[in-house]
Amino acid sequence: xxxxxxxxxxxxxxxxxxxxxxxxxxxxxxxxxxxxxxxxxxxxxxxxxxxxxxxxxxxxxxxxxxxxxxxxxxxxxxxxxxxxxxxxxxxxxxxxxxxxxxxxxxxxxxxxxxxxxxxxxxxxxxxxxxxxxxxxxxxxxxxxxxxxxxxxxxxxxxxxxxxxxxxxxxxxxxxxxxxxxxxxxxxxxxxxxxxxxxxxxxxxxxxxxxxxxxxxxxxxxxxxxxxxxxxxxxxxxxxxxxxxxxxxxxxxxxxxxxxxxxxxxxxxxxxxxxxxxxxxxxxxxxxxxxxxxxxxxxxxxxxxxxxxxxxxxxxxxxxxxxxxxxxxxxxxxxxxxxxxxxxxxxxxxxxxxxxxxxxxxxxxxxxxxxxxxxxxxxxxxxxxxxxxxxxxxxxxxxxxxxxxxxxxxxxxxxxxxxxxxxxxxxxxxxxxxxxxxxxxxxxxxxxxxxxxxxxxxxxxxxxxxxxxxxxxxxxxxxxxxxxxxxxxxxxxxxxxxxxxxxxxxxxxxxxxxxxxxxxxxxxxxxxxxxxxxxxxxxxxxxxxxxxxxxxxxxxxxxxxxxxxxxxxxxxxxxxxxxxxxxxxxxxxxxxxxxxxxxxxxxxxxxxxxxxxxxxxxxxxxxxxxxxxxxxxxxxxxxxxx
Numbered sequence: 001x002x003x004x005x006x007x008x009x010x011x012x013x014x015x016x017x018x019x020x021x022x023x024x025x026x027x028x029x030x031x032x033x034x035x036x037x038x039x040x041x042x043x044x045x046x047x048x049x050x051x052x053x054x055x056x057x058x059x060x061x062x063x064x065x066x067x068x069x070x071x072x073x074x075x076x077x078x079x080x081x082x083x084x085x086x087x088x089x090x091x092x093x094x095x096x097x098x099x100x101x102x103x104x105x106x107x108x109x110x111x112x113x114x115x116x117x118x119x120x121x122x123x124x125x126x127x128x129x130x131x132x133x134x135x136x137x138x139x140x141x142x143x144x145x146x147x148x149x150x151x152x153x154x155x156x157x158x159x160x161x162x163x164x165x166x167x168x169x170x171x172x173x174x175x176x177x178x179x180x181x182x183x184x185x186x187x188x189x190x191x192x193x194x195x196x197x198x199x200x201x202x203x204x205x206x207x208x209x210x211x212x213x214x215x216x217x218x219x220x221x222x223x224x225x226x227x228x229x230x231x232x233x234x235x236x237x238x239x240x241x242x243x244x245x246x247x248x249x250x251x252x253x254x255x256x257x258x259x260x261x262x263x264x265x266x267x268x269x270x271x272x273x274x275x276x277x278x279x280x281x282x283x284x285x286x287x288x289x290x291x292x293x294x295x296x297x298x299x300x301x302x303x304x305x306x307x308x309x310x311x312x313x314x315x316x317x318x319x320x321x322x323x324x325x326x327x328x329x330x331x332x333x334x335x336x337x338x339x340x341x342x343x344x345x346x347x348x349x350x351x352x353x354x355x356x357x358x359x360x361x362x363x364x365x366x367x368x369x370x371x372x373x374x375x376x377x378x379x380x381x382x383x384x385x386x387x388x389x390x391x392x393x394x395x396x397x398x399x400x401x402x403x404x405x406x407x408x409x410x411x412x413x414x415x416x417x418x419x420x421x422x423x424x425x426x427x428x429x430x431x432x433x434x435x436x437x438x439x440x441x442x443x444x445x446x447x448x449x450x451x452x453x454x455x456x457x458x459x460x461x462x463x464x465x466x467x468x469x470x471x472x473x474x475x476x477x478x479x480x481x482x483x484x485x486x487x488x489x490x491x492x493x494x495x496x497x498x499x500x501x502x503x504x505x506x507x508x509x510x511x512x513x514x515x516x517x518x519x520x521x522x523x524x525x526x527x528x529x530x531x532x533x534x535x536x537x538x539x540x541x542x543x544x545x546x547x548x549x550x551x552x553x554x555x556x557x558x559x560x561x562x563x564x565x566x567x568x569x570x571x572x573x574x575x576x577x578x579x580x581x582x583x584x585x586x587x588x589x590x591x592x593x594x595x596x597x598x599x600x601x602x603x604x605x606x607x608x609x610x611x612x613x614x615x616x617x618x619x620x621x622x623x624x625x626x627x628x629x630x631x632x633x634x635x636x637x638x639x640x641x
Contacts, residue, residue, distance in 0.1 A: 028047045120288060121199075147176070206433075207227070207236070213307075213314070241299055459535045563625050603628075608627070611627075
């Protein structure tokens with residue numbers, strides 16, 4: 001049995017990644033896409049592409065009938081689901097089998113066994129693998145009593161979920177029911193199943209996962225571990241292999257446990273067994289993902305193997321390419337996920353058009369976007385992954401930092417600067433990160449005075465080099481521009497030498513075009529992208545937008561009292577009525593964006609005057625949701641002195 005034509009039932013960077021291996025093996029690739037993805041990179045990369053529906057995932061990438069129709073029309077031999085979406089859907093795997101199409105994944109029974117976390121934990125406990133205490137199915141009427149024995153804190157999460165969606169930490173009994181209702185809504189939206197489980201929440205654990213592979217002939221091996229402890233909202237953002245400060249004895253124990261887990265369910269193909277590792281090095285089964293993982297590249301880099309190729313070969317009945325003794329560890333690898341999101345605004349998903357994209361060279365990038373693509377609200381906000389490798393962890397961190405400094409994206413907010421910040425943190429450098437590391441705040445702050453000084457100097461240099469005719473001013477001398485609460489005055493001294501005075505530092509900087517900038521703070525070659533009257537300035541670890549003077553944003557006192565949407569999305573709940581008075585922090589509106597809920601609260605004590613949208617309305621980022629009057633002055637008792 002061979003595969004000649006492979007349909008990839010997914011989108012973005014994973015679809016492109018699978019196509020790269022397929023093309024290497026001379027397999028023709030078929031893409032599917034929604035109306036929102038007509039110009040997407042995975043569509044351009046494929047040999048053939050089929051439009052299968054409108055933008056929402058349920059109308060396109062989750063529509064099994066349309067996908068199988070595309071497979072039939074394209075005469076595909078096999079379907080690779082990537083990860084997420086349909087990769088862990090037993091119905092989809094079964095329908096592929098019945099249609100005579102090879103499903104690149106495990107048997108239907110194995111998917112079912114691990115797809116529901118409560119069932120999976122029961123099977124693992126029976127197989128002798130340590131499991132955290134918990135409740136396998138939440139019943140609103142009895143759950144509070146059941147949790148008294150387990151004790152708080154607990155973790156509420158969807159039984160059919162993944163990727164951190166719908167997961168809620170509950171530290172007090174009075175928080176439980178609200179967490180359950182919110183988790184149910186997110187679970188139903190993301191996975192079509194609102195069944196929840198609850199388990200004991202382990203404080204300060206590491207998240208260690210083991211890559212396993214099994215063939216159709218009863219052979220199963222592990223390919224070592226990955227450390228995925230650096231997370232925000234239970235979503236991994238930086239992963240590495242091998243895990244730092246990880247004894248060989250523990251690697252062997254957890255590897256054997258992962259193989260036992262796979263063998264217990266007659267597993268075939270690629271899978272990942274995920275564990276929580278306590279501070280005293282006790283490990284507990286968390287879940288098994290019956291698919292390829294987002295972070296699989298770090299395993300590829302340290303083992304020298306192509307995991308997608310392994311998947312394809314195993315799917316057609318070949319034996320495992322290597323034995324357990326053949327799997328070693330070479331060097332160290334790190335992966336950073338680039339998301340469209342705003343780290344300074346609680347990591348809310350961002351949307352917009354990628355106006356400029358420049359990728360760093362000499363490093364692996366699993367990319368799913370090109371300049372001109374729209375980042376919408378319908379799909380996961382991950383854009384690409386940057387993967388570094390070297391002979392040591394220290395050198396790999398440096399390589400990844402350099403790569404992030406060379407990544408330039410304008411038009412949509414990303415977490416690029418935040419990732420650079422994390423890679424320089426003492427906790428990460430010393431491998432002291434646990435899954436709750438970011439729960440208390442990331443210490444990631446707005447741009448410093450030094451950043452602003454460098455930004456304004458770079459923007460001034462860029463504009464001066466454009467010349468008077470292209471500049472927004474009629475003269476190159478004596479102009480001012482602004483960024484947040486800082487401004488810069490530029491005056492020509494003589495010829496191509498300029499004096500810059502910034503309000504943020506009150507220091508004079510001298511620049512000489514067309515050369516680089518040297519200030520008291522930094523020495524660097526600036527990179528600037530202009531879109532209309534906005535300049536995006538790329539510093540090594542900061543991306544800052546400068547607004548040119550003639551379009552400086554101004555907010556009237558009237559608009560300041562309105563509550564605005566922090567991201568584009570669908571309004572799923574209105575928690576207040578017009579005319580009601582609320583205290584600071586009171587939940588007002590819930591917006592769903594990219595399958596997660598975001599609650600917008602009252603900024604201060606005040607009164608809701610008017611509500612401009614209704615449940616199920618789609619709203620754009622920055623739009624006014626409701627009119628909110630802040631009660632600045634509370635009338636005093638005239639008899640009170």
